[in-house]
Amino acid sequence: MMSSLFSGHFDRVNFLAKKWEALSDKNNLKVPIRAIYVVFYNGLATTRMYRMKGFKFPQPLRHIAQNLLPVLAKAEKSSQWNFKSKSSILKAEYLSLTSKKDKAELEYATAIxxxxxSKFIHEEGMACELAGMHYKHHGHKAKALExxxxxxxxxxxxxxxxxxxEMASIMEGM
Known part of the structure; x- marks a missing residue:
């Protein structure tokens, strides 16, 4: 029974991957879906480094703007349902780090x-968490707690x- 379950899952993943490849060819995306996820998490890891005190190198931030955000923007054009929240999360983080507070807040709201x-509860949580940390950084404790x-x-x-x-611990420390 488990074997047929995994076999069915594998077939479904293969079917969706082939469908994505056809869609990406049609839209001239030319980026494998797994690469889009690597781009997203690479961008989040990079923004996390900037949130650490003392990290001030400009190259990784430029890399987000020049390389990562355009890939997510292309992916978003191909599939709003799947990539809009990811693109908005990374864009909001980038805007927050580059002192574009108002634009970042709009982008966090869009991501949430x-x-x-899209029913991506984990990404909704991530967007809320990152937006909360943004508001905390800017001294808006009530909005951050919310x-x-x-x-x-x-x-x-x-x-x-x-x-x-982790969220309980952060809220206790505020």
Whole structure:
């Protein structure tokens, strides 16, 4: 039974991958879907380095703007449902780091809304968490707590007790 389950999952993944490749060829995307996820998480890891005190090298930030955001923008054009929230999350983080506070806040709101409408509860939680940290950094404690609480609820619904505990810990420290 388990063998047929995994076999069915593998067939589904293969079918969707072939469909994506055809779609990406049609839209001149020419980027394998796994590369888009690598771009997204690479960008998030890079923004996380900038959030650490003392990291001030300009090259990784330029890399996000010149290389990573354009790939996600192309992916978003091909599939809003799948990539809008990812693109908005990374764009919001980039804007937040480059002191474009108002634009970042709009992009965080877009990311949260897009993730919610796509039913990506984990990405909704991530967008709320990052937006909460943005607001915390800018001294808006009430808004930060509201977003972090929402992130905690998303992570709870997703089933990640570790992230639920992490959100509780961050909120206690505020």
């Amino acid at each position: 809304s897009s993730a919610r409408s 977003l972090l609480f929402h992130a905690q609820k998303c992570y709870e619904a997703w089933g990640s007790q570790m992230k639920v505990d």
